[in-house]
Amino acid sequence: MTEQPIMTEQPKAKLKSRRSFVLVSFIFILCAIWGFENYYVPDENNARISARPVPARPFIAPQWLNLPPMHRQPVEVVLEKGDTLMEMLGGRGIDASTADKALDALRLVYDPRRLQEGQTIRLLFEYPAGATQSARQFAGLDLIPAPTERVIVRRLNNDQFEAVIANRPLTDRPFLTDIEITSSLYEAARASGMAPKLVLRLIQLFSFTVDFQREIRQGDRLEVLYTRRFDPNGAIADEGEILFAALTNKGERKAYWQYKTNEQTTVLYYDIQGKSMTRLLMKTPLDGARLSSRFGIRKHPILGYTSLHRGVDFAARRGTPIYAAGDGIITALGREGDWGRRIRIEHGQNYKTLYAHLRNFASGLKVGDRVTQGQIIGHVGSSGLATGPHLHYEITHNNKSVNPLALNLPAQNILATSHMAHFAEHRQTLNKLAAELAAGL
DSSP, X not given: OOOOOOOOHHHHHHHHHHHHHHHHHHHHHHHHHHHHHHHTSOOOOOOOOOSSOOOOOOOOOGGGTTSOOEEEEEEEEEOOTTOOHHHHHHHTTOOHHHHHHHHHHHHTTOOGGGOOTTOEEEEEEEEETTSOGGGOEEEEEEEEEETTEEEEEEEOTTSOEEEEEEEOOOEEEXXXXXXXXXXXXXXXXXXXXXXXXXXXXXXXXXXXXXXTTTTOOTTOEEEEEEEEEEOTTSOEEEEEEEEEEEEEETTEEEEXXXXXXXXXXXXXXXXXXXXXXXXXXXXXXXSSOEEEEOSEEEEOTTTOOEEEEOEEEEEOOTTXXXXXXXXXXXXXXXXXXXXXXXXXXXXXXXXXXXXXXXXXXXXTOOTTOEEOTTOXXXXXXXXXXXXXXXXXXXXXXXXXXXXXGGOOOOBSOBOOHHHHHHHHHHHHHHHHHHHHHHTTO
């Protein structure tokens, strides 16, 4: 019987050392992988995007960083009718030489002649730390001529001034109006919180399909999804736009969604079938008017005889803007007998319009000019044979008079079939947003 050799202590030690080496190597590899992933591989972006915008930092031009720290006293002034910036600065104790330097700098970036009555201007006065207010001096001014712009004029160390235009980042926020009409559409929309500018835009949109004098009734319903624009401080900087509008009138709901295809240069409003809200002509080419005389046989209010009234009369405040009812070419502009100051426009498809008894014409208009739908062409007056300020509005088709309020023209734009699927998705997005606002989310 052969004896098995007995293992010596030396091979056992070698085996134990080999196992320790493998274990240490494995741990080192794991540490190397962990270090590579944490220090060299970029993190996956799992951050949740906040719905609240990050506040914009105050604008500071690089060349202003070297100015010494000062106590600042802002003073807000409002430009009144007939005021000039030079007079306003002088009235606040700023000497003519300093005011001239500031205005010279301003003119390099902004024409002060564009400033309008009611413009708020902030004057800045400064004095050094440790000094009293008696040592203060005029340090510049700033103003907001447009919602997205701030003009800043700053005094430099050499007592010269420099001006810059800084962008104002604005944030759009959605709002929803859903209200019953108890008097007029204008009053209902204003009572719900909509700004006058957006309400007038709303009336213009529906003026293609709705006769506000006859068709709006108590109990009708108005729904509007719109936006407002806020500055970094949370203050309203500008009115936004109408995203969706619906009017339930005599039990029929007319709903339109804002939409723009890649081929279009402007946004339009379409119904669920893809037909635009706009028509060739507007039924009512002015805002806030009252129908004072209808189309048809009537007794003339001044001359007394009975004849065919070939248009409609809208009583309105003197100076109320009058819009071109549709795209076209001005064929007559000036005075014409009993019409007083009048404009005639020729449109497509053999339609023509007349606007009479105007107070004045829009600046620069002349015969042969092209006008676009909704463009201001003049203002309400009482020129010619008129008992008071109003607009006489006529439409002819193939040289025959047509009742403007009974006009039923087809949609001016219809979405192509290729756009309908995307339009449906867009509608769903706006409808969801409106539902969330209605639920208070």
